[in-house]
Amino acid sequence: MTRLSAVSRRSSNVKTGASRRGQASGAGAPDPAAPGRLISPDHEPDRSEGRDSKVLDPLMIGRRLRHVRQESGRTLGDVAEAIGMSASALSLIENGKREPRLSVLSLLAEVLDTPLQDLLSSKPPSRRAALEIKLERAQRSGAYDALGLPHVKVSPRLPDEALEALVGMHEAMASAQADRAATPEHARRANSALRDRMRAANNYFGDIEHAAGDLLSAIDHPGGPISRMAVDRLAAHLGYALVHTADLPGSTRTVTDLHHKRIYLPQPEAGQHDSRSLALQALGHLVLGHRVPADYAEFLSQRVEINYFAAAILMPEHETVGMLRKAMEHKDIAIEDLRDAYAVSYETAAHRFTNLATEHLGIPVHFMRISEDGVVYKAYANDGVQFPTDATGAIEGQRVCRAWTARRVFVQPDLSQAFCAYTDTRSGTFWCTAAIDRTPDGLFSVNVGVRYQDVKWMRGRETKHRAESRCPDPSCCIQPPAELADRWTGQAWPSARVHSHLLAALPPGVFPGVDDTEVYRFLDRNAPTG
DSSP: OOHHHHHHHHHHHHHHHHHHHHHHTTOOOOOTTSTTSOBOTTOOOOTTOGGGOOBOOHHHHHHHHHHHHHHTTOOHHHHHHHTTOOHHHHHHHHTTSSOOOHHHHHHHHHHTTOOHHHHTOSSOSSHHHHHHHHHHHHHTSHHHHHHTOOOOOOOTTSOHHHHHHHHHHHHHHHHHHHHTSOSOHHHHHHHHHHHHHHHHTTTOOHHHHHHHHHHHHHTTOOSSSOOHHHHHHHHHHTTOEEEEESOOOTTOSOEEETTTTEEEEEOOOTTOOOHHHHHHHHHHHHHTTOOOOSSHHHHHHHHHHHHHHHHHHHSOHHHHHHHHHHHHHTTOBOHHHHHHHHTOOHHHHHHHHHHHIIIIIOOOOEEEEEETTOBEEEEEESSOOOOOOOTTOOOTTOBOOTTSHHHHGGGSSOTTSOEEEEEEETTEEEEEEEEEEEETTEEEEEEEEEEGGGGGGBTTTTOOOEEEOOTTSHHHHTSOOHHHHHHHTTSOOOOOOOOHHHHSOOOOSSSTTOOHHHHHHHHHHHSOOO
16 A cells, blocks of 8 residues: 555545635635535535545436336426426436435425435436436546537437447447557556545645654754755755766666665756755655555655655745735735745646645645646646546546647747636636746646636636637537638648657666666766775
């Protein structure tokens, strides 16, 4: 079991309480016990439970309700009239297109003379109902929308054989898509699972925060930005020395000599990562007690943990939260202020905001780092935004909609300033702020977004920039306009640039992508003599 898994579970005790505090303060965090949510009656919505809350599926509720109503011989209009609801509204509930309140379900159970638990059961009432639910779910997926095919109406007149065939074809198509998923599939699935665990903890990990705080206390850090000298003192406190070298192996970011207690870092160069971050990430392995990763999932967990640890040192929790709360009082939260106050990159400041915003401020958020051509390199969300995904659920390597702020920032006249905009999407309206990151590998954008109801806390909310995204509808931005397609279809032959780092199998070795022989020869050359 990776450390992050354990931290996620321990942190879940805190995160739901934070959501409740955010709701009380007007921050707009969702309350899982709100009347619009379906929660099993045998489940008290305890804030200590985190992601395991038994929130039920409207499709399942609807099919069970229809089954009970038909078994009782009641008509749709009859039952609707008995509870003071229109027949069309009740039909939407039975079709799983509207999420009923628990109070409405209680009335329906009373009218139909059935236990409420029967309506809330997670078991389909019949084989046909199970097939209908599978087909509805398949046709509501983004992958199906992207095909541009019409939806088959799931009605009683649809023969069982046709229903079986349609569900079978959808399952076969999903299996084929999974088989075609980009290499290495195991790594992409592991990344998706890791992102789920991060979302379950609201991207906040108390154990790592405490470890960072203890280390800062050990060197009597007075507060404010962490200097390079302070990082040297942190390393010395742990018994290690930081050494910059010009011949670091090309497949590595840092190398730690555990025998001689030295951490080798690259020589600082223009455009290179802040050496403080690299040093702190290397120290993070030591502080967090990491072992050699047993598999790719553990490797990814460790990478997330050391990045989190480095940010927690560079931007200490207590100080940063104080700054954010003060900004929230003035409704003036800005990533740029965090960046400038702690002398870190915009990306580090954005990451740190996602660590703390939900836990301490009750604000759900999403984060993206994408390339100039729209390809996702990193992403996180707990605010309901729907990222593009492949058949395995992976986000990395997918291309985001051209209407999203993260891509629109590239076409702004002044790339030195953050760009703020609203985007209307299929899953709601989101406000985002994005900034350009110039790297040796090209331009990237770093994007932070919040739901429309939470924008009141953010600087830049007065922006007039707004766009609509219909993705994954191909007509939104995937398919070229008809006039353009007519003019050029069959007359163009582009040579694609393959993102080999996203598609290629990882080289073998203890640490994925690292040339062990190169590392060992490097340590031989640089080991102290005598």
